[in-house]
Amino acid sequence: MSNYRVFVDGQEGTTGLEINERLQRRDDVEVLRIDPAKRKDLAERARLSNQADIVFLCLPDDAAREAVEVYSIENRATRIIDASTAHRVADGWAYGIPELSAAHRERIACARLVSNPGCFATGFNMLMYPLVSSGLVPAAYPASCHAVTGYSGGGRKLIERYEAEENRDKLASPCFYALGLQHKHLPEMQKHSGLLAPPIFTPIVGNYYRGMTVAVPLLADVLKTSAEEIQAFYSRYYQGQRFVKVMPLGAEEQLEWGYLDAEGCNHTNNIELYVFGDSTRVLLAARLDNLGKGASGAAVQNMNIMLGLDEGEGL
Numbered sequence: 001m002s003n004y005r006v007f008v009d010g011q012e013g014t015t016g017l018e019i020n021e022r023l024q025r026r027d028d029v030e031v032l033r034i035d036p037a038k039r040k041d042l043a044e045r046a047r048l049s050n051q052a053d054i055v056f057l058c059l060p061d062d063a064a065r066e067a068v069e070v071y072s073i074e075n076r077a078t079r080i081i082d083a084s085t086a087h088r089v090a091d092g093w094a095y096g097i098p099e100l101s102a103a104h105r106e107r108i109a110c111a112r113l114v115s116n117p118g119c120f121a122t123g124f125n126m127l128m129y130p131l132v133s134s135g136l137v138p139a140a141y142p143a144s145c146h147a148v149t150g151y152s153g154g155g156r157k158l159i160e161r162y163e164a165e166e167n168r169d170k171l172a173s174p175c176f177y178a179l180g181l182q183h184k185h186l187p188e189m190q191k192h193s194g195l196l197a198p199p200i201f202t203p204i205v206g207n208y209y210r211g212m213t214v215a216v217p218l219l220a221d222v223l224k225t226s227a228e229e230i231q232a233f234y235s236r237y238y239q240g241q242r243f244v245k246v247m248p249l250g251a252e253e254q255l256e257w258g259y260l261d262a263e264g265c266n267h268t269n270n271i272e273l274y275v276f277g278d279s280t281r282v283l284l285a286a287r288l289d290n291l292g293k294g295a296s297g298a299a300v301q302n303m304n305i306m307l308g309l310d311e312g313e314g315l
Contacts, residue, residue, distance in 0.1 A: 015295045018295065042070060094115070096108060099243070142197070143193075146201075149204070186201055211264070211290065219280075226282070245272045269298070272288070
């Protein structure tokens with residue numbers, strides 16, 4: 001029997017579809033459905049949100065801001081998880097990576113408003129926040145980040161572009177993008193990692209559907225640390241976090257051909273953290289499913305925490 005009512009506002013998008021897929025297998029949640037002909041009708045969406053315990057916003061940024069304003073007036077009891085970029089650095093919103101610290105988890109559990117993190121930012125912040133907050137990496141460190149993702153991360157338009165027959169040859173190779181170095185995840189990457197300045201971030205989209213790796217190089221000799229020390233630190237820091245897997249030092253020897261592919265965590269809510277290198281140079285890497293821990297999986301995990309359920313329910 002259903003104990004909670006949930007409304008997915010924007011259920012036709014990539015993230016909304018995946019959230020619905022995860023929730024439809026559960027008997028403790030009733031998903032409120034909107035008439036497809038009224039999916040852009042703000043009044044009808046507000047009516048459904050008013051009936052829900054949790055509303056997932058899977059909307060463009062401006063539409064998410066509008067929805068929050070209307071839904072907050074309609075019903076202060078409804079709790080909102082926003083999957084857009086709109087509120088990730090906004091005051092009054094809990095940032096939805098519970099593994100970052102006990103305080104982060106508590107804020108999510110108590111919050112009415114939770115901002116689901118971006119996929120790239122999830123990998124970057126889970127690598128960098130522990131190091132910066134502990135002092136292993138100073139907040140003033142000039143960080144850089146390189147990442148590769150499947151094309152589903154760009155939403156419906158990018159999916160259609162990649163899957164169009166006429167674009168097969170044009171998009172065969174990996175493509176750098178956001179070349180103006182102003183990717184929309186940068187504000188949350190800076191704020192929630194604790195860095196004083198945003199990293200130099202160079203994302204790459206590949207010709208495959210889902211899965212990502214996020215990599216951060218560090219000058220270990222400048223930081224007076226080593227790959228061994230950082231890996232041991234991560235192992236202690238993330239101990240007991242069921243979806244975080246800190247991989248052993250020297251993991252490259254266990255990888256086929258020594259390659260870290262981007263698809264190894266697909267269709268899970270897991271994130272794997274790797275540390276490569278030595279006492280002079282270190283490469284940190286996070287592998288996750290951009291539609292799982294990077295989007296819908298994280299959203300459902302946050303919902304579970306907000307409702308006081310087992311956080312792995314449905315994941």
